[in-house]
Amino acid sequence: MNYDIKTTELASAGKQRIDWANRFMPVLDSIRERFQNERPLDGLRVAACLHVTTETANLMKTLKAGGAEAVVCASNPLSTQDDVAASLVVDEKIGVFAINGEDTETYYKHIDAALDMQPTITMDDGADLVSRLHSEEANPALLEQVVAGTEETTTGVIRLKSMATEGVLKYPIIAVNDARTKHFFDNRYxxxxxxxxxxxxxxxxxxxxxxxxxxxxxxxxxxxxxxxxxxxxxxxxxxxxxxxxxxxxxxxxxxxxxxxxxxxxxxxxxxxxxxxxxxxxxxxxxxxxxxxxxxxxxxxxxxxxxxxxxxxxxxxxxxxxxxxxxxxxxxxxxxxxxxxxxxxAAEGHPASVMDMSFANQALCLEYIAQNRDNLENRVYDVPESIDETVAQLKLEAFGIEIDTLTAEQEKYLNSWEMGT
Structure with missing residues (x-):
């Protein structure tokens, strides 16, 4: 396992913080438990370019539980939590390429290091990894192995849609950012x-x-x-x-x-x-x-x-x-x-919010594993069924029950005959 982090000596503190965040991420935790049993990501190699935080650590643990081989690099030079990076390396045996305060040269060196694992799936936050993979400097053979990817943030989706419009996007991307359970909650709250x-x-x-x-x-x-x-x-x-x-x-x-x-x-x-x-x-x-x-x-x-x-x-x-x-x-x-x-200057979004965003990420990877042969080289919305599943799981975690439509109501909403 390759990695480049500040120090492994912070692993104990990082694990403590990762476990604390997990207490507020019940949706992702339930997905991790199912993934552990079903292994839907077996055989996938995931290169993730994300903010290396406690919440991201719990996502990486979920992907590993699902059978994926995963590495993560930073999507921002100042967002890495060095103790979290240490725990991922020491406790989870997940390759991390991220150091808080790294310069621009190191930032891109770390992206290249993540790509060295020859991913079949990319997971991005800002599209720097995807952009790097499509650049003239990248090895074309790497691009050929990628079957699909996901994008976490608005800026990245804008960049990727531009690539798709210009016809240069070489593999399909699911815009996790545009899931209602992501941008309504993550971006707003x-x-x-x-x-x-x-x-x-x-x-x-x-x-x-x-x-x-x-x-x-x-x-x-x-x-x-x-x-x-x-x-x-x-x-x-x-x-x-x-x-x-x-x-x-x-x-x-x-x-x-x-x-x-x-x-x-x-x-x-x-x-x-x-x-x-x-x-x-x-x-x-x-x-x-x-x-x-x-x-x-x-x-x-x-x-x-x-x-x-x-x-x-x-x-x-x-x-x-x-x-x-x-x-x-x-x-x-x-x-x-x-x-x-x-x-x-802080720790990023509360774990309770990232619970939904990263649940979408995990379920979208499962969707890619099941549907990769049917996807075109464009930017896709998150399937509505995934959005609804995440919302339902979050309600259950809050202990909230809601009504369901009666057969009569279902029929009324799907008919045109009945008026005033």
């Missing part, structure tokens, strides 16, 4: 809570009374805006899509162009999935002491080179917080190098 958790841990900022600008009102932006309002913030939303902007207004938020919004902001959070949402003109318009954070997948949402160009000095204000001093003496604070703040 998970990102909403964990983003503010990361900001508070990094800054000790009192959210109540702070003017918070939320860039983007997709599921992640909705979650952050609502959680910030719940903590007493004055929330302003910025958008480029009229329908989403209108929804934010109807939800009770102020909506402004970014150039106007940042003039009032004590805290700006980007969650758009796009590039340079915060630019030079915005930095110039910000107040002294404004804090900047990103909870989109890539740090390109913030034009950091432009911020550095405007600055006459750069230093460390706190762990995870850099201070940029502009030419006029104004200071701006950037959290976690502009990377995913919930993972760069």
């Amino acid at each position: 998970g990102t909403g809570q964990s983003t503010l958790d990361g900001i508070i841990r990094a800054t000790n900022l009192l959210i109540a009374g702070t003017t918070v600008v939320v860039a983007g009102y997709g599921w992640c932006g909705r979650g952050v805006a609502n959680r910030a309002r719940g903590l007493g913030a004055n929330v302003i939303v910025t958008e480029v899509i009229p329908l989403k902007a209108l929804e934010a207004v109807m939800d009770g938020f102020r909506v402004l162009p970014m150039q106007k919004a940042v003039q009032e902001a004590g805290l700006v959070i980007t969650l758009t999935g796009d590039i340079h949402v915060l630019r030079q003109e915005h930095f110039k318009a910000m107040k002294d002491g404004a804090i900047i954070a990103n909870s989109g997948h890539f740090n390109v949402e913030i034009d950091i080179p432009a911020l550095e160009k405007l600055s006459v000095d750069k230093g460390k204000a706190r762990p995870y917080v850099e201070v940029y001093t502009l030419g006029d003496g104004k200071k701006l604070y950037l959290i976690g190098e502009g990377r995913l703040v919930n993972l760069a």
Whole structure:
């Protein structure tokens, strides 16, 4: 077994945290128990490029229980929990290629190391692994062995759909991110809570009374805006899509162009999935002491080179917080190098939320194993039956019962004859 981690000495602490997370992941735990008995993933080799966290560790354990040979590398240089990586290597004998704080060169070296296991399935969070596999530098023979893959996040799905549209995607991908039990809950409640958790841990900022600008009102932006309002913030939303902007207004938020919004902001959070949402003109318009954070997948949402160009000095204000001093003496604070703040400065989503996301991942791999010969080279939605199964299992874990349709109701919903 090959691996590259910070140290194996942290394994005991990592195992303790993995076990704690598992207590809040009953759906994935029930799938792992079934997988252990049925072994639906026998013969599959899975290369996963995910945030190496306690929740991911429980997913990797589930894949191994199902019969898969699996390795995992980091999908973000700052998201790896080194003790978790150690436990996966020492206690689970799963290859891990991830070190918290690794540089860009090491990041891609680790992706290549994961691909060296010649996967038949890829599991991605941001599509960096898939992109690497499709690059000119990659060994074409590796690509030929892959039968399908899954994608965990919005940014990755956007990239993969672009590849499919251009006809360059060489194998089918299931967009786990787009499962209703994923983006309704993970993106809204998970990102909403964990983003503010990361900001508070990094800054000790009192959210109540702070003017918070939320860039983007997709599921992640909705979650952050609502959680910030719940903590007493004055929330302003910025958008480029009229329908989403209108929804934010109807939800009770102020909506402004970014150039106007940042003039009032004590805290700006980007969650758009796009590039340079915060630019030079915005930095110039910000107040002294404004804090900047990103909870989109890539740090390109913030034009950091432009911020550095405007600055006459750069230093460390706190762990995870850099201070940029502009030419006029104004200071701006950037959290976690502009990377995913919930993972760069905290622990990511609560395990209870990731329970559903990773249950979808595990069941989608089972679906691929059963249907790989019938899939085309495009991006697929998660089968509705998997979404419904995950929702039902989560309700059962909560001890919640719901009604079922009567035969009469079923007939009525499937007929057209009966009117007023």
